[in-house]
Amino acid sequence: MQNKLVSIIMPVYNAQNVVGTCIESILNQTYKNFELIIINDGSKDNSLEVCRQFMEKDKRVKVINQENSGAAGARNTGLDNISGEYVTFIDADDYVLPNHIENLVKTMDFADLGIVNFKRIKPQKDYTKYQNKYLYKRAKGKQLNKDEFLKGLFAYPLYGGGLLWNKIYKKELIKGIKFNPEYKYHEDINFVLQYAIKCEKFYYSDLVTYLYIVNASSMTSQKHFSEKRFSGLKVMKDNNEIAKNISPKVLSYSRAWQFLVNIEILFAFKHFKIDNKEVHDDVLKTLKETYPDFKKNKKIFNLFRRLAGPAYQLMKLFKF
Numbered sequence: 621m622q623n624k625l626v627s628i629i630m631p632v633y634n635a636q637n638v639v640g641t642c643i644e645s646i647l648n649q650t651y652k653n654f655e656l657i658i659i660n661d662g663s664k665d666n667s668l669e670v671c672r673q674f675m676e677k678d679k680r681v682k683v684i685n686q687e688n689s690g691a692a693g694a695r696n697t698g699l700d701n702i703s704g705e706y707v708t709f710i711d712a713d714d715y716v717l718p719n720h721i722e723n724l725v726k727t728m729d730f731a732d733l734g735i736v737n738f739k740r741i742k743p744q745k746d747y748t749k750y751q752n753k754y755l756y757k758r759a760k761g762k763q764l765n766k767d768e769f770l771k772g773l774f775a776y777p778l779y780g781g782g783l784l785w786n787k788i789y790k791k792e793l794i795k796g797i798k799f800n801p802e803y804k805y806h807e808d809i810n811f812v813l814q815y816a817i818k819c820e821k822f823y824y825s826d827l828v829t830y831l832y833i834v835n836a837s838s839m840t841s842q843k844h845f846s847e848k849r850f851s852g853l854k855v856m857k858d859n860n861e862i863a864k865n866i867s868p869k870v871l872s873y874s875r876a877w878q879f880l881v882n883i884e885i886l887f888a889f890k891h892f893k894i895d896n897k898e899v900h901d902d903v904l905k906t907l908k909e910t911y912p913d914f915k916k917n918k919k920i921f922n923l924f925r926r927l928a929g930p931a932y933q934l935m936k937l938f939k940f
Contacts, residue, residue, distance in 0.1 A: 626654040626706045626721055627791070629698030631691050635712040636665040638743075638833070643674050643681070645715045645747075651722040656681045657698045662688030667712075692799035692807055699798065708788045713833050715747055717755050720829035724788035730763060731823035733816060734788040735780050738830040750831055759827035769822040770870050773812060774877035775920040779824050782809025786830050793818045804848035806855040806881065813862055845892040849885065850899055853906075856881050875913035876921070882906045883928045886935065907932060 628646060632639055646656055658675075660668045660683060668685055675681040684697055695709065708724055710716060720736070727734025739754065764772070764779065772779030780786040785808075797814045799807055816822075856878035863874040882903045889900055911932060918926050 622651060622653050624653065624706060624725065625704035626651065626708060626725065626788070627698075627702035627704030628654055628656045628721070629695055629702070629707065629709050630656065630658045630712055631661055631694035631698070632658055632663060632667050632671060632712045633661045633688065633691075633694070634663050634665050634667060636663070636667045636670055639667055639712045640670050640674075641745075642710065642712050642715055643671070645717070646710065646721075647674070647678055647680075648718050649716070649721045650719050651725060654680060654721055655703060657701055658683045659694040659697045660685045661690070661694040662686065690801060690804065692801045692803055695799050696801075699794065702791060705791055706788050707791055707794055709785045710830075711785055711832075713835060714785070715831040715833060717747075717751055717829045717831070719755060719827075723759070723825055723827050723829045727761075727823040727825050728788060728790070729823075730761070731821040732790060732793060732819035733769070733822050735822065735824045736786050736830060737824075737826050737828045738780065738783070738786045738832050739828050740832045740834050743833050743835070747831065750828075754828035757827055759825045761826070762824045764822035764824055766816070766820065766822070767869070769816060769819075770813075770866070770873060771920050773809065773816065774873040775917075775922075775925075776877075777922065778920070782806070782812050784808035784811060785832075787812065789815060800855075800858075803851050803855050804846075805850075805852035809877075810855050810859055810862075813859055817862070817866065845888050845894070847894075847896070849888070850896075852881055853885065853899070853902070872913045872917055873920075875910045876917040879907060879910035879914035879932075880921070880925055880928050882910070883931060883935075887931075 658671045660671060671683045675683045684701065686697060706725065706728060723736050724734050769779065773782050776782060794815060797811060799811055803810060859874045860871060860878065863871040886903050888894065915929060918929060
């Protein structure tokens with residue numbers, strides 16, 4: 621199993637305080653045959669120096685320095701430099717357990733796209749308790765057909781949804797797929813959707829091997845809003861165009877997810893007192909168009925997402 625090279629792509633931007641911990645967790649993998657491609661995306665701190673120190677110690681680490689182009693541009697640079705048969709992504713502020721890559725590679729014995737479970741945790745220095753709790757947990761492997769996976773893709777968090785970093789990809793199938801630099805939010809799901817179209821077999825491992833470190837100051841925080849999130853609205857529309865070419869059922873999944881994203885943005889308008897009439901009007905229009913698809917598919921979404929339906933009704937009642 622160890623004979624297949626895995627290319628790990630890691631974009632880095634101003635991550636000097638966390639990237640070392642992440643790299644160490646990768647170098648400590650039970651699966652040894654990998655290359656770690658780090659793209660320093662114009663960091664203004666000492667991230668580049670930290671990464672280069674690891675490159676000097678381990679030949680599997682490669683560091684590419686470039687001007688800032690965003691996560692999409694950095695990942696595209698990584699894709700342009702891969703040598704492995706398999707490809708995966710790890711974010712610089714996260715942490716992987718020692719069997720993460722091994723677990724991912726095992727899923728590819730059964731699939732064109734492999735998926736592993738993950739855990740959201742708050743930042744902390746000692747990950748031992750997570751290793752003890754999850755590392756030797758018995759994996760519940762499950763083969764998925766394309767329809768099951770596409771449900772999970774849009775009905776996050778089922779099977780890791782459209783997340784980029786809890787999956788492993790075949791280099792031969794990833795050809796021709798790139799990240800759109802215009803996307804600043806929800807770019808993962810568009811990439812995974814384009815890849816999934818090329819796949820026939822999907823395999824999900826319930827073994828938790830990826831620890832997603834929750835950053836309170838991130839773009840997804842309820843205390844912070846960035847208008848970069850508006851680009852997610854375009855992602856949803858582009859996903860619909862792709863889904864149209866798959867099947868009416870998949871299009872209905874995509875439009876249900878689009879409804880949820882627009883609900884989230886609409887409430888952000890109120891909470892953060894955002895002044896952008898053009899986007900606001902477009903969101904309202906999209907909600908009216910996509911609500912029937914959400915209502916039809918709401919059973920495949922988790923409880924929190926199901927609340928979007930009643931939320932929309934309250935929104936109309938109070939003239940939100």
